[in-house]
Amino acid sequence: MEQNKVLVLYAHPSPQRSEVNRHLFKAAKSVAGVTVVDLYYEYPTYHIDIDKEQQRLSEHDVIIFQFPLYWYSTPAILKEWQDLVLEYGFAYGHDGTALHGKTFFCSLSAGGKAEAYQTDGYNHFTIRELLHPLEQMAALTGMQYLPPFALFGARTAQEDGRVKTHVTKWVTLLEELVAGNVDFEIASRAEKLNHYFEAHLVKERA
Numbered sequence: 001m002e003q004n005k006v007l008v009l010y011a012h013p014s015p016q017r018s019e020v021n022r023h024l025f026k027a028a029k030s031v032a033g034v035t036v037v038d039l040y041y042e043y044p045t046y047h048i049d050i051d052k053e054q055q056r057l058s059e060h061d062v063i064i065f066q067f068p069l070y071w072y073s074t075p076a077i078l079k080e081w082q083d084l085v086l087e088y089g090f091a092y093g094h095d096g097t098a099l100h101g102k103t104f105f106c107s108l109s110a111g112g113k114a115e116a117y118q119t120d121g122y123n124h125f126t127i128r129e130l131l132h133p134l135e136q137m138a139a140l141t142g143m144q145y146l147p148p149f150a151l152f153g154a155r156t157a158q159e160d161g162r163v164k165t166h167v168t169k170w171v172t173l174l175e176e177l178v179a180g181n182v183d184f185e186i187a188s189r190a191e192k193l194n195h196y197f198e199a200h201l202v203k204e205r206a
């Protein structure tokens, strides 16, 4: 039985060149209980339909941004989506309670290697730190924030055979979210959702 309705908001400016995200996007479409939206496809000129997007949010329990990391952040359309859709009176402020009790996280890929995303590493910050504006967006709008589900070293992932295993984990994660088997309290404390996945979901399925 479906416990949670899951919404994946996919943002890739050049999906035809994607080696990682297009496979995640395609796989997510086949999971029952998951709605997948291709934002760049739906809004090539960034004219986001605010009512439609707010309606989608209201109808789902778990909201996921799926994207390739661009300049340590989301591709531009996800920022525009936030700026337009998360209105006062809907997402925050007086009577702005539409998102209360929902869960939010990012599913992202990054060109940099995992070890580069450390305080003393090449990129100086952890991925969770770099996503702080989104974590606070979730806090302000009353959503429980989970750490990102991430694939690093994206450019060599295909040749290393890591895309296939990541897609398999992604599908399992989505299925477990739909089934209500993800412990949000425990998951929220991880640095990456990948850690929660390895520690809890794999064991329980084995």
Ligand SMILES: Cc1cc2nc3c(=O)[nH]c(=O)nc-3n(C[C@H](O)[C@H](O)[C@H](O)COP(=O)(O)O)c2cc1C
Residues within 6 Å of the ligand: 017, 018, 019, 020, 021, 022, 067, 068, 069, 070, 071, 072, 073, 109, 110, 111, 112, 113, 154, 155
């Ligand atoms: C404009 C642009 C900005 C990027 N910024 C970053 C970045 O800040 N950090 C990083 O690790 N990779 C960065 N990358 C690499 C992408 O994250 C990487 O190519 C992508 O995650 C691969 O996924 P895909 O095969 O689905 O496109 C950037 C790539 C582009 C084109």
